Amino acid sequence: MSKAIAGFSKLSKKEKIAWITDTYFSDPNQATALIEKYWNNDTKLQQLHDEFIENTISNFYLPLGIAPNFTINNKNYTLPMAIEESSVVAAASKSAKFWATRGGFKATVLDTEKIGQVHFIFKGDSSKLESFFETIKSKLIAETDSITANMQKRGGGIRTIELRDKTSELANYYQLHATFETVDSMGANFINSCLEQFAKTLKSEATTYPEFNEQEQNIQVVMSILSNYVPNCVVRAEVSCPVSDLNEDKDITPEEFAEQFITAIKIAEIEPFRAVTHNKGIMNGIDAVVLATGNDFRAVEAGVHAYAAKEGTYASLSHAEVKDGAFRFWIDVPLALGTVGGLTSLHPLVKFSLELLGKPSAKELMQIVAVAGLAQNFAALRSLTTTGIQQGHMKMHLMNILNQLEATETEKQKAVKHFEKNTVSYAAANEFVEGLRKVNA
Template identity: 85%
Template sequence: MSKAIAGFSKLSKDQKIAWIAKEYFSNPDEAIALIQKYWNNDAEVQKLHDEFIENTITNFYLPLGIAPNFSINGKDYTIPMAIEESSVVAAASKSAKFWATRGGFKATVLNTEKIGQVHFMFKGDIEKLRSFFATVKPKLFSETESITGNMQKRGGGILDIELRDKTDLLPNYYQLHATFETVDSMGANFINSCLEQFAKILKSEAEIYSDFNEGEKNLQVVMSILSNYVPNCVVRAEVSCPVSDLNEDKSISPEEFAEKFITAVQIAEVEPFRAVTHNKGIMNGIDAVILATGNDFRAVEAGIHAYASREGKYSSLSHATVEDGIFRFWIDVPLALGTVGGLTSLHPLVKLSMEMLGKPSAKELMQIVAVAGLAQNFAALRSLTTTGIQQGHMKMHLMNILNQLQATEAEKQKAVKHFEKNTVSHSAAGDFIQELRKVNA
């Protein structure tokens, strides 16, 4: 039986919930109760959440944790992280503490250029098109001043506009390739508004350009959209210390640790199957801070993974060396972030996260996010090359397993004590809880 419905978006929130509960759940009242349980008790906050997206019925919560003790460019930070995966916040905190006594993290914004494109088709003489573009380019700047005025006052705006011939990739395909500076704004709406205005100018000017024949005047704009691939909006985060200072783990010498660590990075540089998981660990840190600060983690993910493939093969985002007895570990990542506009000024917990970070500029936030990614990667590689990843991760995951087993508080306390000296797994935890219950039956 079809569950299609007409005019769903016009229903009230209660009507939407009632319809979903009736159509999809064996116990509608129970489903409604669960949906309402996750509403915010503050009606104004709930209304704000309801208006972030369309057809909202409730809130889907993620834990917001904090990782203290980060020293970045000589400044102390406590970093907010919104994530559901156990051990991530603990790993970041452990890395922060480790490097705080070894000079801290250094971070540098290498550049901040963002990109947008007007994609169009032109069936005609390329030289005529180039002459036309030279004629129309000044108008692309002047006739978008109503859009760019405020951004220019803040130090941003359109940096350049190029005509790019892409006919080797697709017949008759060309681009207006524009670069932008958006200062503390992520700038998506600003860039897209400029691009759509470019498209209108391009089409209208083509229709009256005297050197085009009738066929050439019919220039076809396909779409106008920013790119989330920002290879010229890059930040570098790094740590370094004498190899002899890598002496926290007494089961391995600093020299052997450094060698294994660098080899692990090199494997991720040359082996895509490893690189994907290696970079996923980096994104654990990056995405968690991006979510906590109200930025677009999907855009960042897409751009970073494209960047990891820029040489034609997917590879590690991080790199490590030892030179003259100095261990160095660093990451370069493209990050188009904002600290004004969007959720950054609307979501109460985003505001709280931003205040926790000292109300950073977009450049400072880029540095913080990159450092979080590097810290996660260091923690993961340190575990992988010494004790193994599961020992620490599963101990952190133990509480999730115990909750799945519906353990009581008393059972949890006994399980935590037991697994201080025993290997954690779902089956081991299940067996332990079963034995406890047999004894107490």
């Protein structure tokens, strides 16, 4: 059993590594060598990475892949995708190529509203609190002027602020519910700074409000924090074409394909067990681009899944229909993204990814990311309703299996050729590689 350590954060990087490897590893030298192997040779760049978070000891790499040939609103894009899962980049690329000859993807930002809340406890007359709020509402906003000045110059700032009575759900619980426009920044720090100033003004003004008794003057602020649920920061991505143009698969007619595809969507609309996996596939595309562009994929995930359950049951984010002979497939997805601030100006590969995308605005990035999710979903459903998901996925996963088996380059080449016409599995790959080695023994 390992010993606890006091003052770990105050140790140097070398001391942290020494403690970790001596405490947890049977071969400290080997563990140290692995940690150091993933350091960047550029000392300045490594220091930059070390300072992103606390207690850093090394770097944890993910592949940065490229999905070309995306036509979005009649403009061509090549998408950066940071992800470790096999077949995601290939699937996105395949969808991009399919739809490029059918008019491409269309994307529209429906709104860009962000939300933040001051959560507080007020023990007293709610009608007096409502009057108090109306009295100080303008001051709440005015006292954030120093915080909002630069954002206002860029066209953003505070949109609205309202008092919400939540006492029917929790005794004495109220909110200041505010909405914001943060333009090209994700805006978390901006929003939280505004909220904390709201809280200070709320508390200080309450102490001198003549209508409050002593208890009512003592407003207890529990917390001031933005929400990652952004149901009004939404982008729509869609594709459409005549049903007759869905003619890529020789084993199924375009009409049969459309029917199967729409049925698969309808199942995900009513069956939560299917919807979770369905939406996870969408997030394969979304997260990969969000991560590559230095945005907070955890915040995006939380907000998207909450949005998928907004009607009370978790359901599909995407939808499809055939109307007047035309097939239409679309997604509405909440995305709070930024192209300035945070990692976007610090991480070299994030800057690379944003330049690859043509240095998009936050709205443009929302459109690109939504399209990535829709493309991924189309590829998955296309496979599921025709050949099955495993055929393509396992062929892409083959290289991972061969690396696990420590196959040589020659063995890899022969295995790839062999499995072009044979079913991929770990057992089958292992048997094939062992057979090669017996022959060459």
